[in-house]
Amino acid sequence: MAGKKRFQVLEDRCKGCGICVPTCKFDALHMNGSRVILEEEKCKYCGVCTFNCPDLALVLTTGEEKIPDEKILPLPDFGGEITQPAPGTHFMQGATACAEGAIAAGCRFYAGYPITPSTEIAEDMAARLPQVGGRFIQLEDEIASMGAIAGASVSGVRSMSATSGPGFSLMQENLGAACMREIPLVVVNVMRGGPCTGLPTRPSQGDVMQARWGTHGDHQIIALAPWSVSEMFWLTVRAFNLSEKFRVPVILLPDEVVAHMRERIALPDYRTEVAVVDRPVPSDPPESYKPFDGRFLTPPLPAYGRGYRFHLTGLTHRPDGFPTGDPAQAAALLERHERKIREAASEIVQVDEVDMADATTIVVAYGSTARSAKEAVRSARRRGVKAGLFRPITIWPFPTERLSAIASRGNVRFVVAEMNRGQILGEVERVVGRFRVSGVLQTDGNPIMARTIERAIG
Ligand code: SF4
Ligand code: SF4
Known part of the structure; x- marks a missing residue:
């Protein structure tokens, strides 16, 4: 029989941000300085606040199980065996080559909503990801899809979505959030005629400027335009590598013709012939790590839940990730975003x-x-x-x-x-x-x- 419910604030995790307080509609949580105080007589033990603490510092138990005291949370095992079509010559569709490039580059999470002419990429990822220990999820729309791949990426998993014009428009706000938070991820936008629903499945290159300036504010982005099935594979690999290296979203921009055409491709051996760039890991210990450390043009990004706790926000932020309106720090942030791409242009531009x-x-x-x-x-x-x-x-x-x-x-x-x-x-x-x-x-x-x-x- 379950024991009496118990509510606990894990002091070593709580950083005193106060985010949890307004999430309790029973007014049971208050701050006393940087300490969270629970009014037990008001608490209904509903658990809502526990899901809103970004540091998992609030715990609700039955009173019988052990409250976890470790800081390193278990994550899903994405380390499945890499399977692939036999290395060598294949006759393949561009969309399939893109999905294979993603698998070869280590992508293990895909979230998306089907939309022509990108749907074949989703279909291929749905079939392939379970074979390599990855996860595929179809969500209710492209807004949720962008949120999901950004979240998965922060947890350390290479992540991707694919869409077309109208879906790409829906992604723009969360794409901007990923730009501001410097989250690596890859979005494939198979371009069809627009604006609006436009010319579904007919080719276009009308999203070139949407890829650059679709989201608001001064932000940096990388976009790659393949012209063949072979480039659908290799530029997808490159998209992941650039994204991880520079902590920036990368857009793959094929038009409908390139995504739907079938032609010859020489597939490499994924284990030995595909160079995968690993995300830089911090040399600083968790206690002194800062996710937007201005000492680096591209600060390293550890996986959430692996010993490092840090704050990400869409607001202009300090090196430690917390919001600031200080003009000098605001200017420094966007200048660093711009410099990390501009100063690497000779490496990025092909x-x-x-x-x-x-x-x-x-x-x-x-x-x-x-x-x-x-x-x-x-x-x-x-x-x-x-x-x-x-x-x-x-x-x-x-x-x-x-x-x-x-x-x-x-x-x-x-x-x-x-x-x-x-x-x-x-x-x-x-x-x-x-x-x-x-x-x-x-x-x-x-x-x-x-x-x-x-x-x-x-
Ligand atoms: S949201 Fe979490 S970290 Fe922030 S004050 Fe509440 S318990 Fe502490
Ligand atoms: S468990 Fe529910 S009632 Fe209790 S403090 Fe959290 S949100 Fe409020």
Whole structure:
């Protein structure tokens, strides 16, 4: 028979933040300085406050079981055996290659809500994660999905979600929360025509700016744009590695064509041929660890529940994670966010250049449009036109330095081809000057054909 319920404040865990006090609707909790006081006669032993203490310092028991005194909480075992399709050549869909890249990179948690044309990624992750000891959960919407993967990541598990335009919009507030808290995670946005429900399952590149500036405030983000099934695999691996290394959300931005196409891919051996970057662990002991320590551009992030206790908030915060309105500390925080990406730009930014050495007409294109652009460039070359292809693989941060160096050659014009109304065209104009840039902009739900781009090359 269960004994009388007992309520206890674990003094060694309680940091006196007071968060628990307003969560008791019976007004049974009060603060006396930094100490939590319980008015036993008011307490209904409902347990609500115990779920609201971020430090698990409030415990409700039957009075018979032992109150845990260890600080290291048991976490699910995600260390399942890695299974994979046989290394070697496969004929594979882009979405499947993305899911395999995630598994190879150590992703062991996926939360999402199905939406075309990204649903195949969810289907593949639902099948694959249980095989490697991971967890898959379908949630009620994309808002919850973002919250879930951010929470899982803070507990030390590499986490991902996949969506498309409208779902990506729903994710934006929690994406901003992850930016502010510097939580590593990967979101795949398979771009379809918009705005709103737009053109479901038809290709688009209309979310390029949403990936950069969709959430509010000055924040940093990395976005990668694959153009092949092979890049769906390898850029997913890279997305996780960049995310973990720089404590920043990374967006994989395939368009519908790349996610749905099937082509040949050479799969590596995940155990021996895929380099996985581990999240830096703190050298400081738990007592002196600060989650936003300004000594580092990217402070290390331990897993919640593994001996380290720390505070994360969406408010502007001090190095110890607690809110502050101090102008100097507020400025220092966002400056550090910006510097950690800007100063690593040469490592983060990748571009692909085709026939660029003597090119005087340069097509700037990414994703599946770059495949058409490459064909257009090759065809123009056969006619004696000095055309070249500049393909940003890293869309954000934008490859400003490399493009600027190319523009400084002088007699060069640029043709930007993209399935939107000129989102990257504006970036190219910013870098090289607007009078040298023209656009092949298409938003009719069809891929841009090579002949359309070749006409613009001239
Ligand atoms: S929320 Fe937890 S840590 Fe904060 S005062 Fe209440 S018991 Fe203590
Ligand atoms: S157990 Fe329920 S009634 Fe008691 S202090 Fe916590 S929230 Fe209030």
